[in-house]
Amino acid sequence: MINNLWGTLILLIGITPFVNNLTYYRTRPEFITNAMAGNLQHVIYIIIVFYCIYIFISSFKTPFLSDAKKLNSLTWGFFLMMMGPFFSQFLGFVPSFNISIYIMLLVFVTTNFLPEIEVISLIKYIKRVLIYLYGYGSLVYLLLAPENAASLEYSYGIIGLDIRLNGLANHSNVLALLMIIYLLLDIFGVRYSERLRVNKFNHLVAVVVIILAQSKTIWIAMLICYLIMFLYAYGKNKNNKYLLISLLFFSLSTLLIALVMLLNKINDFFIEHDIYTLTGRTEIWRNTIEMWKLNPMFGYGQSLWSESMAQTYFPQLMWVPGHAHSQFFQTLGESGIFGVVFLCIYIIIFIISAIKYARSTSGLTIVLVFVLLIRGISDPIFISNIFNASFFVHFCIFSLFILLGKSEKATS
Structure with a gap:
């Protein structure tokens, strides 16, 4: 029963x-109308709210003030x-x-x-959702509906592939983030407990x-x-051949990708594909700053880079961003x-928590927070949108910290 509460949430x-992929106006199937998309999101809102209320009711066996502590x-x-x-x-400027x-x-x-x-148990629940829904699910979707599951004429590729997979997520960067979280839980989970495989x-x-997501x-x-895991594993466990070989292989493979970029005249590539502006992000940041200046203390408001605002800037940017493509600029412009x-x-508190639990998790908390913060350079990771994949990743890491904290109190 207890495990089911966590697993269901x-x-x-x-x-x-x-759901975001099904309802977002740029990625949803043609048969889904605006009304259907809105209704589906509202259904998810209601289910989550009522389930959280159910959990609160289930916890009433202990006094609320005691739980609040x-x-x-x-x-x-x-x-x-x-x-x-x-x-x-x-x-905000626009309430x-x-x-x-x-x-x-x-x-x-x-x-x-x-x-x-x-x-x-928490790690197992998270891994199942990540690999079966977004891993296998995205590849099956690619086979069944390649035009919907990927960009088949992607011109920004750096490894000779013209495909960029977004799968069951609404963007390739989102899909890649979900998969690297799975990989980290997979590798570090083994080091955390021998019961994980x-x-x-x-x-x-x-x-x-x-690789197909090309993020x-x-x-x-x-x-x-x-590379960090390889060095750590080599120093701690030289006998785990599979772990060492896997880490070394993926490290060298990723390094090879970087070398390919150099061999293909990286400077010409950057100029041709607008990489020096981070594929247009600097222009978005500049416009976000202009929005922030309208209300420096509290920002533009929650409608920053909403669908209506983005359409207004389409003639200038020639594409429609859904957010400021940076956690700092998203927060500055919005709040x-x-x-x-x-x-x-x-x-700061997030990083301190990661460091606090690093030893007990063999470094898992450190790399999870590191990846999330790296992602925050080019995409908002704490955006106020429950349908953004960063919310799910943030929730998983947060839940891990909560359980580690409870476990620490129980053993102290």
Whole structure:
């Protein structure tokens, strides 16, 4: 029963990136109308809210104030970070309501009220959603509907592939992020507990999906993480041949990709494909700053880079961004200086938590937070949207920290 509470919540949050793919106007199937997309999102909202309420009711066997004391510094830090988006709804340049803010707060508080389970059980639940839905599911979708599952004429590729897979996620970068989280949980899970096993075929599927997604920042993050893991594993366990060979292979493979970029006249490639502007991100950042200047303290508001605003800028940018493509610029533009201050506080607490639990998890918390923060350079990782895949990843890492904290208290 206890494990089912956790497993169901992870599944509910885990399907939100897939729902986003079904409802986002640029990726949804043709038969899904605006009304259908909106209704589907509302159904997900209702299910998540009622399930969280059910968890609260189930926890009433202990006094509420007693449970409230279990809210650790990470949860309070999250509360502080969400104050930026919350106040920008009312004090931003363009006031607008965002229901995701309240649902995110509800979900993250709910994790504190869930009964304690083994960390390895949490890792198993997360891995199942990642590999079966977004790993295998994306490859099957590619075979059944290649035009919907991928860009088949991708001109920014650097390894000779004209395909860029987005699969069941709404963007290739999203899919790559989900898969590298799976890989990290796979490799580090073995080091955390002998009861966890690496499924070699699942591992290979995740790597193939990452390659087909062609997300450069994820490749870089994967290279660094595998090199770190190789050095750590070599020093700690020279007898684990499979682990060492896997880490070395993927490290060298990613390094080879970097060398291919050099051999293909990297400077000409950068100029031709607009890489020096981070494929157009600098232009988005410039426009985001202009929006921030309209209200420096509380930002533009929750409608920053909404569909209507993005369409306004389409003639200038020649493409339609869904967000500011950077956590810093997203927060600055959306919530102003007020939001950035609280964002920095939460990131500091987040990093401290990762360091705190690094030894007990053999470094898993460090690499998870590292990958998430690296991703935050080019995409918002704490965006106030429950259908953004970063919310699911953030939720998984947050839940891991919550369970580790409870386990630490139980043994102290």
